[in-house]
Structure formats: structure tokens, C-alpha cells
Amino acid sequence: MPVINLKELRAALPRHARLIGLDPGAKAIGVALSDVTLMLASPYGSLKRGKLAANAAEIAAIARKEGAGGLVVGLPLSMDGTMGPAAQAARDWARAISDATGLPCAMFDERMSSAAVNRMLIEEADLTRARRAGAVDRAAAAWMLQAALDASRPA
Numbered sequence: 001m002p003v004i005n006l007k008e009l010r011a012a013l014p015r016h017a018r019l020i021g022l023d024p025g026a027k028a029i030g031v032a033l034s035d036v037t038l039m040l041a042s043p044y045g046s047l048k049r050g051k052l053a054a055n056a057a058e059i060a061a062i063a064r065k066e067g068a069g070g071l072v073v074g075l076p077l078s079m080d081g082t083m084g085p086a087a088q089a090a091r092d093w094a095r096a097i098s099d100a101t102g103l104p105c106a107m108f109d110e111r112m113s114s115a116a117v118n119r120m121l122i123e124e125a126d127l128t129r130a131r132r133a134g135a136v137d138r139a140a141a142a143w144m145l146q147a148a149l150d151a152s153r154p155a
């Protein structure tokens with residue numbers, strides 16, 4: 001399936017379908033889930049990054065369980081907004097995960113999501129580095145998905 005525009009994805013969702021936010025990292029994939037009104041994103045969990053088929057099966061199972069109708073994958077643009085190698089790899093992965101799950105997919109700029117979440121966890125939650133590591137992936141996915149929901153909200 002092609003990666004589509006976020007507003008198109010939102011418009012094509014069945015009524016009360018949720019969106020899954022994915023923040024693919026080298027070792028883990030952060031997972032977030034929207035509510036049925038597409039107003040609020042919440043951390044859901046994280047998946048160990050592995051073979052595409054295994055990750056796609058896990059994501060498809062979450063989608064079935066939670067009533068999700070689409071994916072929003074984080075796009076790691078360069079700080080100047082250009083597509084570097086990491087962004088191209090994320091785009092390729094998003095297309096492959098969309099094909100493997102059968103779910104439509106859009107991408108959203110995730111620059112600074114991990115940095116913002118780390119800063120918040122240090123300052124507000126007072127978590128140690130070891131405890132932060134597990135929370136960052138899912139919190140960064142929720143941060144990115146919330147920004148995507150806010151940006152695509154109908155006027």
C-alpha cells in the first residue's frame with residue numbers, strides 16, 4: 001500500500017476507528033494508540049524490533065484488538081527538514097509494514113520527539129536512565145501521534 005497523506009488517512013478511516021502511532025528505532029518500535037475520537041494519543045507499549053513479518057503480525061494483532069484502522073509512522077527528517085538516509089529507511093519500512101498489515105499508513109515528522117520525551121522524563125518524572133529507556137519508545141510514539149492528530153484535526 002502506498003504511504004498516503006495524513007489528512008487523507010484520517011478521512012478514510014471508518015467511524016470510531018483508532019490510529020496506531022509507530023516510532024521505529026534500531027532496537028525497539030514504540031507504539032501509541034489514539035482514542036476513537038482521534039483527539040488523544042496514549043502510549044501503548046513497545047515491540048522488539050525484529051523481522052518485518054513478525055513485527056507486522058504484532059501490529060496487526062494490536063489493530064484487531066483495539067479497533068485501529070490505520071498507522072502513523074514517525075518520519076525522522078534532518079534538522080533542516082530534508083530527507084536523509086534515516087528518513088528514507090523509515091519511509092521504506094512504513095510502506096513495507098503497511099503492505100504486510102494491510103493497514104493504510106501516513107508519516108509524520110518526529111524530529112525531537114525522543115529528546116522532548118527524555119527531557120520531560122528527567123525533569124518531571126525524575127526517572128533514572130535505566131527506567132527511562134523502557135518508557136521513551138512508547139512515550140515518543142505517543143508524542144508523535146498526538147502532534148499528528150493535532151495537525152490533521154479538521155478546522
